[in-house]
Amino acid sequence: MKTFLLGFIAAFVVLPIGALAYFRLGLAEMRSDVRPTAWETRLMQSTVHASVRRGASGMQAPPPGNLEDAIVEGGKLYVNGCMGCHGEPGKAGEDLDHYPPVPQLPQVGTQYSEPELHWIVKHGIRNTAMSAYGPFYSDQQMWALASFLGRIDHMPPGLWERIQAKAPGSPTK
Numbered sequence: 465m466k467t468f469l470l471g472f473i474a475a476f477v478v479l480p481i482g483a484l485a486y487f488r489l490g491l492a493e494m495r496s497d498v499r500p501t502a503w504e505t506r507l508m509q510s511t512v513h514a515s516v517r518r519g520a521s522g523m524q525a526p527p528p529g530n531l532e533d534a535i536v537e538g539g540k541l542y543v544n545g546c547m548g549c550h551g552e553p554g555k556a557g558e559d560l561d562h563y564p565p566v567p568q569l570p571q572v573g574t575q576y577s578e579p580e581l582h583w584i585v586k587h588g589i590r591n592t593a594m595s596a597y598g599p600f601y602s603d604q605q606m607w608a609l610a611s612f613l614g615r616i617d618h619m620p621p622g623l624w625e626r627i628q629a630k631a632p633g634s635p636t637k
């Protein structure tokens with residue numbers, strides 16, 4: 465009985481107070497130019513993954529019209545709005561010591577499904593440099609971005625060229 469009580473006190477009193485004190489006393493590292501510990505990185509990553517999985521559960525990508533056109537459309541949006549941070553094939557984007565660091569998507573690809581990618585683009589990831597793009601893109605554009613992002617590290621041949629081709633008659637970009 466005594467051991468049980470001690471265990472109870474440890475679990476429901478000492479541990480929560482200790483955890484609260486850890487944060488309130490400023491012991492949690494918040495500097496983004498200090499490398500996080502492995503456990504913090506794992507905890508952050510798994511928390512984000514679980515939240516994205518839950519948020520996007522039940523969402524379904526609409527049947528694609530022409531898949532290649534959707535990938536090219538999403539790719540062009542990526543080049544204009546995302547490549548500065550996330551990088552292009554063979555060339556890293558600008559990572560101004562962000563923590564969490566910006567994943568270089570053309571090199572590492574992504575584990576997320578297309579509905580999850582749509583959800584991330586729409587809502588962003590809190591406390592990171594990944595903002596919510598929902599107000600700036602239509603739903604259809606975010607599905608196009610998702611089609612593109614899902615293939616970003618294994619692009620079907622010829623599509624990067626189409627993505628980076630300038631529109632006929634366009635002035636500089």
Ligand code: HEC
Pocket residue numbers: 512541542545546547548549550562564565566567573574575576581584585589592593594595597609613
């Ligand atoms: C200011 C830099 C910045 C810009 C611009 C930016 N992102 Fe991000 N993005 C991030 C960071 C940082 C993360 C990592 C967040 C984390 O670790 O939880 C991220 C994560 C992501 C992820 C999750 C990738 C994975 O597999 O873990 C996707 C997808 C994504 N961004 C898509 C986009 C798209 C699409 C755009 C443009 C519309 C964009 N991002 C613009 C910084 C940026």
